Amino acid sequence: MRVENQTLETGARASRPQDAGETPALLEQGEEWSPRIIGILCYWCSYAGADLAGSSRLNYPTNIRIVRIPCSGRADPLFVLRAFERGADGVLVAGCHPGDCHYAEGNYYARRRMSLLKRLVEYAGIPQERFKALWVSASEGKEFAQVVNEMVEELRPLGPFRPELAERFEALPMVEDAEGAACPEHGTTGVSPVESSGETPEVPSVS
Numbered sequence: 016m017r018v019e020n021q022t023l024e025t026g027a028r029a030s031r032p033q034d035a036g037e038t039p040a041l042l043e044q045g046e047e048w049s050p051r052i053i054g055i056l057c058y059w060c061s062y063a064g065a066d067l068a069g070s071s072r073l074n075y076p077t078n079i080r081i082v083r084i085p086c087s088g089r090a091d092p093l094f095v096l097r098a099f100e101r102g103a104d105g106v107l108v109a110g111c112h113p114g115d116c117h118y119a120e121g122n123y124y125a126r127r128r129m130s131l132l133k134r135l136v137e138y139a140g141i142p143q144e145r146f147k148a149l150w151v152s153a154s155e156g157k158e159f160a161q162v163v164n165e166m167v168e169e170l171r172p173l174g175p176f177r178p179e180l181a182e183r184f185e186a187l188p189m190v191e192d193a194e195g196a197a198c199p200e201h202g203t204t205g206v207s208p209v210e211s212s213g214e215t216p217e218v219p220s221v222s
Contacts, residue, residue: 050170051181052079052163053098054107057087059117060152061109067156075160076167079107080187087111088121092132095146101187104176105166108148109159115152122150144169145176 056062062083068075080103084090087110098106108129116122129148136146147166151159175181 048171048175049076049078050104050167051102051175052076052105052107052166052170053082053103053187054079054109054163055082055084055090055094055098056107056151057110057117057122058083058085060111060115060150061087061159063153064109064151064155064159067153068160069156071156073156073160075163079163080189081191083192086116086118086121087125088116088118088123090125090129092128092135095132095136099141099145099176102177102181104173105145105147105170107162107166108146109151109162112150112152141176142173144173 054061054065056065062081065081082094087108090108090110095106095108108125110122110125111117113122113126125148133143133146133148137143144166147162149162151162
């Protein structure tokens, strides 16, 4: 399913926390609830850091779906909002440290955009613990694992964001590529790990 200029769900149904009785109902099945997280990761740094965490056999929750983007400057705020709309309990956006961007300045654009998005998310009634934007380099596999573990522990007390969408989340692929220019704001395309088709970028789809 492609990202389109559709009207996102608004109001109480789109942004409400779970009802008080929903989390216990899930736990009655005898399974420990684990937060469902979407990770939007820069290919050159944060995705490589996640890969390092895996190859180093570091322990962190596996209930995470990754959107691999050419640069954090490619992180569209709509990706974050759609992730919540499709059943994520939390969203993590990660990119190169400032000054280390493969496309020179894409992460500066991302930092400015994510800072504003955090305010929008809170205004919509979504607790700030459910959305994080930070920097993880290719050599920081340990740090990536720590970030995911900490986010999971922060989300557990909050419970599921929208329990009715659990099945939609489980249908998402483990890793999905988002196509397009690396940093549309200043026209950088560079050498992208994902071939740019010029079409609207994709996010994980249930179809």
